[in-house]
Amino acid sequence: MREVxxxxxxxxxxxxxxxxxxxxxAIDKATTAFNGQEVSxxxxxxxxxxxxxxxxxxxDELAIDILARQQPVxxxxxxxVSALRISASLERMGDLAEHIAxxxxxxxxxxxVPKTLRPTFKELGRLDVAIARKLTRLLETEDADLAEExxxxxxxxxxxxxxxxxxxxxxxxxxxxxxxxDATLASRYHERFADHAVSIAKKVQYLQTGAWVVPTP
Amino acid sequence: MREVxxxxxxxxxxxxxxxxxxxxxAIDKATTAFNGQEVSxxxxxxxxxxxxxxxxxxxDELAIDILARQQPVxxxxxxxVSALRISASLERMGDLAEHIAxxxxxxxxxxxVPKTLRPTFKELGRLDVAIARKLTRLLETEDADLAEExxxxxxxxxxxxxxxxxxxxxxxxxxxxxxxxDATLASRYHERFADHAVSIAKKVQYLQTGAWVVPTP
Numbered sequence: 001m002r003e004v005x006x007x008x009x010x011x012x013x014x015x016x017x018x019x020x021x022x023x024x025x026a027i028d029k030a031t032t033a034f035n036g037q038e039v040s041x042x043x044x045x046x047x048x049x050x051x052x053x054x055x056x057x058x059x060d061e062l063a064i065d066i067l068a069r070q071q072p073v074x075x076x077x078x079x080x081v082s083a084l085r086i087s088a089s090l091e092r093m094g095d096l097a098e099h100i101a102x103x104x105x106x107x108x109x110x111x112x113v114p115k116t117l118r119p120t121f122k123e124l125g126r127l128d129v130a131i132a133r134k135l136t137r138l139l140e141t142e143d144a145d146l147a148e149e150x151x152x153x154x155x156x157x158x159x160x161x162x163x164x165x166x167x168x169x170x171x172x173x174x175x176x177x178x179x180x181x182d183a184t185l186a187s188r189y190h191e192r193f194a195d196h197a198v199s200i201a202k203k204v205q206y207l208q209t210g211a212w213v214v215p216t217p
Numbered sequence: 218m219r220e221v222x223x224x225x226x227x228x229x230x231x232x233x234x235x236x237x238x239x240x241x242x243a244i245d246k247a248t249t250a251f252n253g254q255e256v257s258x259x260x261x262x263x264x265x266x267x268x269x270x271x272x273x274x275x276x277d278e279l280a281i282d283i284l285a286r287q288q289p290v291x292x293x294x295x296x297x298v299s300a301l302r303i304s305a306s307l308e309r310m311g312d313l314a315e316h317i318a319x320x321x322x323x324x325x326x327x328x329x330v331p332k333t334l335r336p337t338f339k340e341l342g343r344l345d346v347a348i349a350r351k352l353t354r355l356l357e358t359e360d361a362d363l364a365e366e367x368x369x370x371x372x373x374x375x376x377x378x379x380x381x382x383x384x385x386x387x388x389x390x391x392x393x394x395x396x397x398x399d400a401t402l403a404s405r406y407h408e409r410f411a412d413h414a415v416s417i418a419k420k421v422q423y424l425q426t427g428a429w430v431v432p433t434p
Binding site: 074081085088177180188 | 281284285294305386402
């Protein structure tokens with residue numbers, strides 16, 4: 001029984017890694033599309049988001065099934081409950097990648113943001129992709145250093161997010177209202193994406209340290 | 218044992234209702250502050266958000282504790298797992314109410330949005346408050362009509378959300394970039410708030426119908 005349970009936990013972990021991997025691919029394509037206006041990449045992110053949703057839902061069913069059959073307690077129980085929460089965050093990260101792709105497709109063949117903001121969004125995209133790749137490895141290896149790196153990268157994302165507002169609200173901003181809307185939404189999507197990764201990293205860390213308090217999302 | 222379990226489920230439900238009630242108060246104050254610029258209301262929403270976070274976390278601990286001690290199966294298990302998900306959505310709705318309050322406090326004593334958008338935001342606020350109050354009653358009574366009403370209200374919120382962009386991107390828009398940023402963010406917060414309520418309503422409905430498929434968030 002115990003062995004079956006460990007196999008099932010391993011299956012849960014593998015599925016989380018698979019979903020995280022798809023999310024990393026999605027944000028990679030979405031931000032490449034956003035920064036370079038490659039509309040086919042944006043379209044593939046939009047077309048593929050349902051795969052992430054379906055995998056997340058099927059993982060949830062597996063986790064609930066494990067709870068019912070194995071009736072885990074203590075740390076094992078928390079691992080399964082955390083898997084449910086992590087899958088919800090990953091699903092949401094997929095949605096945010098899709099939103100970035102949608103902004104990009106909507107403006108095609110125009111670029112989404114004006115020249116002055118492009119270096120900022122390039123860096124935001126690079127960081128979100130790096131965070132997503134690290135998240136996949138964190139779920140695979142549970143290497144605590146990766147959790148720390150994700151947190152640091154998220155601090156940089158937050159700074160860049162604020163700098164977008166500084167630019168848009170500055171005196172030199174010449175963008176049309178549509179540029180302002182796009183920059184505001186895109187920056188928010190990039191920032192929320194990184195936030196979800198931090199919240200997942202905290203859950204992984206919490207499982208390792210065995211601290212009793214569940215971190216807030 | 219069974220009776221204790223039913224009492225505990227009842228306790229979970231009562232706590233969800235209490236959190237939903239606080240969230241409804243928060244969005245009520247936040248949108249009143251936003252539309253009328255009553256800064257003390259905005260400040261109380263910001264100061265009180267941690268209460269919602271703490272209640273949600275303590276509910277999560279109770280739910281995990283119930284899973285460990287009572288080892289529920291079938292529908293009972295799904296009720297407890299759904300409670301965990303509902304508390305996460307409520308916690309996020311509290312954050313969104315806080316974000317609306319923050320926008321309002323940040324611009325004080327100025328109004329957050331220019332005159333032309335005020336009727337739209339007044340209506341968005343009214344709908345979000347109505348949705349939150351219905352959600353509290355839905356969690357209390359499990360009345361399926363309320364779930365339906367929440368869904369209909371959310372459709373209206375989505376229409377208003379789109380109409381904000383129509384106005385901001387229209388030729389008559391004379392707002393400064395800061396107005397455009399505020400309107401974009403505020404509209405998005407209102408829309409996400411209603412989305413979370415719909416996702417909770419779906420979970421309540423799913424528990425009633427016993428449909429096997431977990432609704433996606």
